[in-house]
Amino acid sequence: xxxxxxxxNELYAExxxxxxxxxxxxxxxxxxxxxxxxxxxxxxEEACSSHKHLICYAVKANSSLSIxxxxxxxxxxFDIVSKGELLRVLEAGGDPKKVVFSGxxxxxxxxAFALKTGINCLNVESEAEAYNIENIARDLGIxxxxxxRVNPNVDAKTHPSISTGLKNNKFGISYxxxxxxxxxxxxxxxxxxSGIDCHIGSQMTSGQPIVDAVARLLELYHKLKDNGxxxxxxxxxxxxxxxxxxxxxxxxxxxxxxxxxxxxxIDVAIYIEPGRAMVxxxxxxxxxxxxxxxxxxxxxxIVDAGMNDLIRxxxxxxWMNIIEANKKxxxxxxxxxxxxxxxxxxFLGKDRHLCVERGDILAVRGAGAYGSAMSSTYNSRALCAExxxxxxxxxxxxxxxxxxxxxxxxVIVDL
Ligand SMILES: *Cc1c(COP(=O)(O)O)cnc(C)c1O
Numbered sequence: 001x002x003x004x005x006x007x008x009n010e011l012y013a014e015x016x017x018x019x020x021x022x023x024x025x026x027x028x029x030x031x032x033x034x035x036x037x038x039x040x041x042x043x044x045e046e047a048c049s050s051h052k053h054l055i056c057y058a059v060k061a062n063s064s065l066s067i068x069x070x071x072x073x074x075x076x077x078f079d080i081v082s083k084g085e086l087l088r089v090l091e092a093g094g095d096p097k098k099v100v101f102s103g104x105x106x107x108x109x110x111x112a113f114a115l116k117t118g119i120n121c122l123n124v125e126s127e128a129e130a131y132n133i134e135n136i137a138r139d140l141g142i143x144x145x146x147x148x149r150v151n152p153n154v155d156a157k158t159h160p161s162i163s164t165g166l167k168n169n170k171f172g173i174s175y176x177x178x179x180x181x182x183x184x185x186x187x188x189x190x191x192x193x194s195g196i197d198c199h200i201g202s203q204m205t206s207g208q209p210i211v212d213a214v215a216r217l218l219e220l221y222h223k224l225k226d227n228g229x230x231x232x233x234x235x236x237x238x239x240x241x242x243x244x245x246x247x248x249x250x251x252x253x254x255x256x257x258x259x260x261x262x263x264x265x266i267d268v269a270i271y272i273e274p275g276r277a278m279v280x281x282x283x284x285x286x287x288x289x290x291x292x293x294x295x296x297x298x299x300x301x302i303v304d305a306g307m308n309d310l311i312r313x314x315x316x317x318x319w320m321n322i323i324e325a326n327k328k329x330x331x332x333x334x335x336x337x338x339x340x341x342x343x344x345x346x347f348l349g350k351d352r353h354l355c356v357e358r359g360d361i362l363a364v365r366g367a368g369a370y371g372s373a374m375s376s377t378y379n380s381r382a383l384c385a386e387x388x389x390x391x392x393x394x395x396x397x398x399x400x401x402x403x404x405x406x407x408x409x410x411v412i413v414d415l
Contacts, residue, residue: 002281003033004365009327011363015392018286018325022361025385025396027288028305030372032397034390036282037067040252041074044274047252051260051270054120056100058238058275059085061369066388066397067279068092077120079238079273083110086117096120100235100271102149102199104129104170108136115142123149123197123235125172127181130191137190146185147195147235150178152216156201156209156239161316165200165213172198175216179223186229193229195271196220199237202276205249210236211258218262234263235271242280244366245319252277276369283368285310286325287348289360290340292333299335301356306339307346308378310364310371314345322349325361337362341379372398377406 003014011018013031021031044055056077059068063085068078069092077098078089089099099119101110104126111133114122124130124146137144151172156163164171173181178196185191196217200209217234224231236259241249249255256272263270287305294300312318322337332353339346348364356362375383385400 001039002036004036004284004363006327011323011325013284013389013394016389016394018284018363019361021387021389021394022286022288022325024394025387026400027286027361028309028384029286030283030367030384030386031286031394032064032067032279032283032368032386032388034070034388037070037279038074040278040282041071041076043252044272044278045075047256048260048270048272051264052268053270053272054098054233056098056235056271056273057278058273059089060373061275062279062283062371062373063088064372064386064397065092068094071278077271079275083107083113086114086119090117100147100197100273102197102273108132111136112140115140115144121145121147121194121197121233121235123147125149127173127177130181130185134185134188134190143190143192145192145194147193147197147231147233148173148178148181149197149199150175150217150220152198152200152213154200154209154213154216156204157206158201158203158239158241159316162202163200164202165198165209175220178220182224182229183227193231195231195233195235195268196224197235197237197271199273200239202239203241204239205241205247207250207255207258210239210255211262214259214262218266221266221268231268233269233271235273238273238275238277240274240277242277242366242369244280245321249277278369280366280369283366283371285364285367285371287362287364289356289358289362291358292335292356299333301335301337301352301354301362303337303339303348303362305348305364305384306341306379306381307343308341308376308381309339309384310348310367311374311376312370313348314343315374320349320367321365322352322354323363323365324354324356325363328355330355341381377401380406382406
């Protein structure tokens with residue numbers, strides 16, 4: 001459920017007509033609904049409320065400072081994958097004690113900075129990384145809190161590019177090795193074993209894979225406990241899917257109830273790292289129709305947002321709903337909605353039935369996650385503006401980039 005709805009055939013973001021946002025801020029434009037973000041955060045809180053828990057919003061889904069600040073105010077922790085994301089969390093007022101740090105390739109600098117900042121937990125993704133963390137912690141005289149990201153070899157049954165829990169993926173430590181690594185690390189005075197972690201994939205539309213994964217983590221928990229290694233949390237990662245088209249993912253409470261049932265008798269906190277489910281449907285991308293044309297058998301609707309603004313369709317062949325900001329009654333044509341970037345894969349949607357002409361506004365729904373966060377300046381196109389809407393108010397949360405900023409760090413040399 002979100003707060004982007006039609007009234008009299010005009011699309012609104014909460015109580016603001018999106019056409020008036022376009023007049024004020026231009027296109028392409030990301031628009032977020034504060035009420036939707038709050039609603040999602042609350043539904044995760046409620047879903048977890050019967051057990052000790054920490055919701056660590058996965059920053060990479062949308063790292064906008066305003067969104068991080070809103071999450072922090074609502075009590076969220078954060079799952080980060082880089083020092084840059086940690087700096088964003090701190091800038092937005094996030095509590096470092098609620099931050100977990102994932103990622104297969106943390107640098108020495110990133111590990112040292114995280115340890116000095118006093119984050120909650122480093123999610124370790126290889127044995128080599130574990131010993132590196134131990135060395136850095138020793139140099140700093142700090143005891144590093146860690147969880148091992150276990151690869152439970154469970155199929156998340158999602159798109160191969162966003163499946164991460166199979167034994168041949170680059171992520172985590174394989175289930176069979178994890179126990180031995182825990183045992184070795186438990187001898188170290190510079191390591192505090194804090195948790196077991198997994199993240200098996202993204203856009204899961206069933207809760208079963210996560211239940212299967214948690215069942216495996218639970219076995220490991222017992223084995224560790226029997227060997228005197230006590231942990232304080234089990235981190236089930238993120239991955240809950242959203243509705244882009246006809247998917248019917250479980251609600252946060254449906255998703256969590258089976259997990260909580262498995263863990264209800266053990267005295268550990270449940271950490272969860274939702275990204276997409278928190279922000280996807282809280283954002284839309286507004287774009288203006290530049291031209292329509294016919295090539296061969298195809299109608300093209302050429303818009304001013306491209307794969308540099310929203311890469312999911314080009315990168316994963318993701319289907320995202322494209323709707324008219326102003327629903328008209330005329331005949332619809334079947335269009336490929338494409339951007340201005342010089343790549344044949346630069347499309348937002350294919351075979352869409354629309355009634356559009358030059359100047360009309362289209363909205364790409366479900367664009368709040370992995371939209372702005374994955375945008376680039378390819379083709380020397382500026383990073384677009386972003387606004388947050390709350391009730392009948394709107395505010396810029398990122399200014400449109402000035403074109404000269406794109407090359408501001410470059411120097412012309414004549415060697
Ligand atoms: C990307 C990621 C998440 C969030 O995944 P979603 O599918 O967006 O919920 C959580 N944890 C880790 C380790 C990730 O890499």
